[in-house]
Amino acid sequence: MTVKNVTGGVCAPKGFTAAGMHCGVRKNRSKKDIAMIFCDTECSAAAVYTQNKVYGAPITVTRANIADGKARAVICNSGNANTSNADGVEKAEAMCELTAKALGISPSDVIVASTGVIGQSLDIEPIAYGISELPKLLSKEGGEDAALAIMTTDTKIKEISFEAEIGGKTVRFGAIAKGSGMIHPNMATMLSFITTDVAISSEMLSKALKAVVDDTYNMISVDGDTSTNDMVAVMASGLAGNSLIDSNGEDFESFTEALRVIGNYMAPMIAGDGEGATKLLICSVSGAADVKTAKTIARGVIASSLVKAMFFGADANWGRLLCAMGYCGAEFDVSKVSISMSSAAGSIEGVKGGFCLPFDEDEAKKILSESEIHIDIALGDGSASAKAWGCDLTYDYVKINGDYRT
Amino acid sequence: MTVKNVTGGVCAPKGFTAAGMHCGVRKNRSKKDIAMIFCDTECSAAAVYTQNKVYGAPITVTRANIADGKARAVICNSGNANTSNADGVEKAEAMCELTAKALGISPSDVIVASTGVIGQSLDIEPIAYGISELPKLLSKEGGEDAALAIMTTDTKIKEISFEAEIGGKTVRFGAIAKGSGMIHPNMATMLSFITTDVAISSEMLSKALKAVVDDTYNMISVDGDTSTNDMVAVMASGLAGNSLIDSNGEDFESFTEALRVIGNYMAPMIAGDGEGATKLLICSVSGAADVKTAKTIARGVIASSLVKAMFFGADANWGRLLCAMGYCGAEFDVSKVSISMSSAAGSIEGVKGGFCLPFDEDEAKKILSESEIHIDIALGDGSASAKAWGCDLTYDYVKINGDYRT
Numbered sequence: 079m080t081v082k083n084v085t086g087g088v089c090a091p092k093g094f095t096a097a098g099m100h101c102g103v104r105k106n107r108s109k110k111d112i113a114m115i116f117c118d119t120e121c122s123a124a125a126v127y128t129q130n131k132v133y134g135a136p137i138t139v140t141r142a143n144i145a146d147g148k149a150r151a152v153i154c155n156s157g158n159a160n161t162s163n164a165d166g167v168e169k170a171e172a173m174c175e176l177t178a179k180a181l182g183i184s185p186s187d188v189i190v191a192s193t194g195v196i197g198q199s200l201d202i203e204p205i206a207y208g209i210s211e212l213p214k215l216l217s218k219e220g221g222e223d224a225a226l227a228i229m230t231t232d233t234k235i236k237e238i239s240f241e242a243e244i245g246g247k248t249v250r251f252g253a254i255a256k257g258s259g260m261i262h263p264n265m266a267t268m269l270s271f272i273t274t275d276v277a278i279s280s281e282m283l284s285k286a287l288k289a290v291v292d293d294t295y296n297m298i299s300v301d302g303d304t305s306t307n308d309m310v311a312v313m314a315s316g317l318a319g320n321s322l323i324d325s326n327g328e329d330f331e332s333f334t335e336a337l338r339v340i341g342n343y344m345a346p347m348i349a350g351d352g353e354g355a356t357k358l359l360i361c362s363v364s365g366a367a368d369v370k371t372a373k374t375i376a377r378g379v380i381a382s383s384l385v386k387a388m389f390f391g392a393d394a395n396w397g398r399l400l401c402a403m404g405y406c407g408a409e410f411d412v413s414k415v416s417i418s419m420s421s422a423a424g425s426i427e428g429v430k431g432g433f434c435l436p437f438d439e440d441e442a443k444k445i446l447s448e449s450e451i452h453i454d455i456a457l458g459d460g461s462a463s464a465k466a467w468g469c470d471l472t473y474d475y476v477k478i479n480g481d482y483r484t
Numbered sequence: 485m486t487v488k489n490v491t492g493g494v495c496a497p498k499g500f501t502a503a504g505m506h507c508g509v510r511k512n513r514s515k516k517d518i519a520m521i522f523c524d525t526e527c528s529a530a531a532v533y534t535q536n537k538v539y540g541a542p543i544t545v546t547r548a549n550i551a552d553g554k555a556r557a558v559i560c561n562s563g564n565a566n567t568s569n570a571d572g573v574e575k576a577e578a579m580c581e582l583t584a585k586a587l588g589i590s591p592s593d594v595i596v597a598s599t600g601v602i603g604q605s606l607d608i609e610p611i612a613y614g615i616s617e618l619p620k621l622l623s624k625e626g627g628e629d630a631a632l633a634i635m636t637t638d639t640k641i642k643e644i645s646f647e648a649e650i651g652g653k654t655v656r657f658g659a660i661a662k663g664s665g666m667i668h669p670n671m672a673t674m675l676s677f678i679t680t681d682v683a684i685s686s687e688m689l690s691k692a693l694k695a696v697v698d699d700t701y702n703m704i705s706v707d708g709d710t711s712t713n714d715m716v717a718v719m720a721s722g723l724a725g726n727s728l729i730d731s732n733g734e735d736f737e738s739f740t741e742a743l744r745v746i747g748n749y750m751a752p753m754i755a756g757d758g759e760g761a762t763k764l765l766i767c768s769v770s771g772a773a774d775v776k777t778a779k780t781i782a783r784g785v786i787a788s789s790l791v792k793a794m795f796f797g798a799d800a801n802w803g804r805l806l807c808a809m810g811y812c813g814a815e816f817d818v819s820k821v822s823i824s825m826s827s828a829a830g831s832i833e834g835v836k837g838g839f840c841l842p843f844d845e846d847e848a849k850k851i852l853s854e855s856e857i858h859i860d861i862a863l864g865d866g867s868a869s870a871k872a873w874g875c876d877l878t879y880d881y882v883k884i885n886g887d888y889r890t
Binding site for chain 1: 535536537538539565567568569570601602603604707708709710711712787788789790793794796797799801802803804806807808809810811815816818834835837838839840877878879881882883884885886887
């Protein structure tokens with residue numbers, strides 16, 4: 079699919095405005111902590127959520143609100159996850175009611191999300207203040223502020239917007255995301271909000287989202303910990319003027335491909351900005367008997383603490399890659415496995431026929447010292463493949479998480 | 485079971501001698517790198533092995549050698565795992581042949597093990613030199629040298645020996661172990677060698693070993709990485725004079741209990757000495773519907789990177805405990821969960837009815853600053869329970885594993 083980058087983030091598609099500001103959930107006044115995305119018209123909406131049995135109150139409330147496939151606004155705070163609190167659902171519902179009142183819409187058209195510390199009661203006062211101010215700040219230029227406001231330990235803003243052609247019409251997509259820690263999505267992911275002006279039914283929107291999330295957001299691991307608050311939500315305003323996509327076909331394929339552009343952009347962005355990360359790891363598995371095997375191995379390798387630590391040290395310990403493959407739960411024939419690693423500095427093969435090869439240590443060190451490293455695993459068992467994104471394990475990960483709440 | 489500690493380690497039981505020395509697999513001449521354990525008489529033998537699909541050549545060879553339930557010697561080197569090498573099995577068999585020749589026994593009576601770097605061809609020359617020297621060093625005082633020789637990044641020797649009474653006879657047990665990294669056993673464990681002079685059939689020995697390993701060695705996690713070379717092997721000389729244990733009954737129960745003493749001693753020793761660890765974590769789950777649920781949760785909590793990092797920082801982030809429970813795969817009712825943490829400095833409750841409670845931060849910090857911390861999780865779903873052992877995630881773990889091979 080040919081896409082053309084445009085500015086605007088989630089505000090790029092027709093109908094959407096956004097804003098972000100500091101309301102006081104966080105003590106640090108220079109860090110924005112509440113975001114609002116609004117659409118002039120009612121949108122088709124769909125979302126995927128964390129599969130963690132312990133999930134945040136905002137998940138409960140959003141799931142109920144978009145059960146009808148409709149939404150008009152997103153309200154999201156950072157700094158407090160509003161999870162595992164006795165008053166959590168009450169607070170999440172209050173956030174929707176305040177947002178609805180401020181925007182003149184129905185509370186059931188609000189997607190609510192929270193991210194931050196688990197298990198501390200959410201103070202509604204700063205939230206209420208923020209929600210009263212945000213409508214005045216809503217603008218076509220507010221996408222970046224919204225992207226900044228949902229960040230927690232992220233060091234980089236995660237935002238994309240582009241134009242594509244669907245059904246002979248120029249349509250637009252925008253997305254923001256936050257990641258960093260507690261990242262090991264399972265059927266859902268960290269927070270990401272996607273907007274588009276494509277006309278599409280909520281059923282087809284949901285179908286496209288699930289397909290893309292499984293191959294992109296769900297193939298990231300920072301620390302093996304699946305968050306309680308993961309959510310990817312998408313709103314489609316239908317203002318682009320294309321014929322409504324309400325069944326399979328070429329337009330639906332194009333739409334799914336456009337969402338895939340977003341997923342493939344956000345996955346390495348989130349993994350590479352994992353807590354404390356200095357390196358982005360991209361593990362590609364090919365020659366698998368089936369996609370499930372390829373995915374299990376790709377995720378298994380990038381989730382291994384020992385693999386992650388060896389990349390921090392730029393130490394080509396090929397045995398650890400094999401070891402992680404061996405315990406990840408996938409079926410494969412060890413004796414057919416080949417592994418190579420590559421980066422901007424070159425490429426090197428280290429495993430063939432399941433055994434480690436002698437290799438040039440200096441060359442390997444040079445290749446592994448780059449900031450983006452590809453691990454290519456060939457299984458020789460079939461033609462299925464998969465890709466997973468991860469990062470190295472560093473002193474800073476330990477530092478950030480040794481005292482996260484203070 | 486009443487046991488009385490005695491000295492001697494693996495040499496405490498009748499019939500066993502041992503030795504450890506530096507042979508040259510490792511460059512550091514002050515680190516012993518090869519161990520031998522020998523028994524005057526043929527022993528019943530049993531072992532459990534790693535479930536990693538990628539497993540070391542020594543596993544292949546030992547499995548074949550003790551298929552007949554008999555063994556007389558252990559030969560084990562550290563510094564090189566002899567795994568994922570094209571010539572691995574050949575080298576492991578050579579170790580057995582050299583040992584057999586040096587001791588005047590059959591190669592098929594040798595338990596061979598290797599631990600260290602994966603994927604580097606094992607140089608047989610230093611090994612051959614070691615095996616030629618070790619028989620001269622074998623003595624009743626050699627247990628500690630053997631324990632030292634199998635250590636890799638371990639900082640503490642792991643050795644136990646005691647007397648117990650079985651079938652009216654005084655019997656003895658001895659055991660050594662090594663742990664530290666790549667520790668997340670699954671149906672088997674890191675290296676541990678157990679000796680006893682109890683008369684027991686190899687079938688009953690195997691049955692007792694499996695039962696105990698599942699509750700002890702298999703309930704440890706240092707880093708979530710299941711090693712390729714895990715092995716617990718036990719040899720029983722039968723010289724204690726008890727009536728042969730060849731079926732279920734009181735004597736078998738007593739024997740299993742004695743093995744359990746070893747497992748319960750080694751599990752916290754190995755977890756607490758995990759790579760870079762500053763704290764031992766003991767997670768006890770009670771009130772579970774079944775043992776599998778209790779085990780899954782206990783292991784899930786101590787294996788979470790975020791939980792491990794929070795203990796390094798003595799940060800009472802109760803939500804992370806709930807989060808780890810939620811994604812570990814166990815079925816439970818979140819609304820019935822209570823969690824408390826305790827140490828030598830006191831005890832504090834932080835979760836009740838599935839929600840986080842307000843708590844005294846200073847008190848929590850004091851409790852979590854101790855070197856041994858208990859996490860007690862009550863599920864309110866039944867009467868099954870389980871215990872798992874882990875450690876904190878520290879800068880030193882990252883340091884050790886960022887450049888392990890050099």
